[in-house]
């Protein structure tokens with residue numbers, strides 16, 4: 509019997525030998541209820557979010573055409589990459605934190621791959637029947653019954669896939685227009701192409717690839733052991749209590765040589781990745797807890813205490829104190845707090861306008877007929893907000909200089925404007941160059957933009 513053990517502070521994963529088709533038995537129980545409830549909540553959120561409106565527009569929309577992301581009143585552009593970096597870092601450390609404490613519960617409860625596989629399995633159980641019926645159907649030669657059953661199942665799977673793809677696309681194309689166009693067959697070939705692509709991805713992933721995606725394509729299962737330690741809660745079978753396993757009568761005496769495992773094999777049959785957790789922790793295990801539900805029900809039938817399979821750390825199983833093992837969690841929590849503070853500071857200090865100034869490269873300076881020196885600058889103003897803005901330009905650091913034809917500059921919402929600004933020196937200007945600043949005041953008094961540059965003389 510193999511067992512996950514400690515070695516240099518790391519959890520060791522046993523290898524499994526899954527080589528045959530997995531027929532998953534439907535399981536009810538405490539952990540399955542949590543999984544299904546979370547699945548419902550997250551799926552409903554996924555479908556409803558694109559319909560939320562804010563000030564007459566879709567509240568959350570990734571507009572790829574103009575490369576912007578609307579999040580309620582905020583509009584983010586590629587220049588705002590920093591906040592995305594912070595967000596990704598926060599997500600990564602949150603995942604490390606949770607994995608360090610509770611193992612792969614992200615995979616077992618909230619990963620879209622798991623939720624959609626659960627959905628597809630639910631349809632499969634309704635159409636093809638329970639595990640035995642599915643195995644029987646699989647062995648059956650193709651006839652009318654098998655063909656009809658398979659066609660119904662795959663049609664329902666494809667329907668879910670198309671709905672999923674359409675919802676996913678509604679994060680990139682305004683939802684109202686998208687659904688209307690799709691339903692009236694007026695959507696562009698580009699949109700149709702993406703919907704078909706995402707639908708096929710969903711159908712293949714959740715219907716066919718399933719656990720293979722987690723085992724071979726998701727990097728998380730490969731590097732999970734780095735995040736685990738002996739205090740991480742993993743799915744653990746109590747070998748001492750369970751062995752020697754063997755069948756017995758439900759209401760009969762337990763033979764002395766047997767442990768509590770009645771070898772009903774239910775923990776294997778309900779496992780969505782097809783492993784036998786009694787062989788020790790294996791990297792395929794997604795911590796879904798279905799084997800716990802199955803085993804607890806068996807224990808209830810035999811009047812044995814629950815918990816032969818349970819969430820437990822190696823130290824807990826060995827009754828080892830782990831007071832000094834929390835430092836890594838504090839480190840993760842500290843990093844997440846720092847990232848949160850940085851994100852809040854970024855949001856608070858973020859300007860809805862940007863300005864940049866480039867000196868006219870063709871002529872460094874010009875002398876006018878009335879002996880003034882003039883410099884011309886190209887000023888680019890970007891209004892990232894959802895409302896128009898008017899700016900007044902002033903100079904700072906240049907005494908008695910003026911801006912020729914200084915008019916307020918109007919910038920439309922989410923537009924860039926380029927204006928040429930000519931600065932004129934006083935008559936007695938003799939310097940080779942003078943550093944100064946352009947100050948732009950938003951007429952609403954909301955914002956002040958400052959940019960440094962240099963005035964050149966003869």
Ligand code: SF4
Nearest residue numbers: 779793794796797799
């Ligand atoms: S071993 Fe148990 S917890 Fe792990 S994937 Fe299988 S059923 Fe889920």
Ligand code: SF4
Nearest residue numbers: 769770772773775803
């Ligand atoms: S479900 Fe429990 S009792 Fe049945 S085989 Fe698995 S560990 Fe043994």
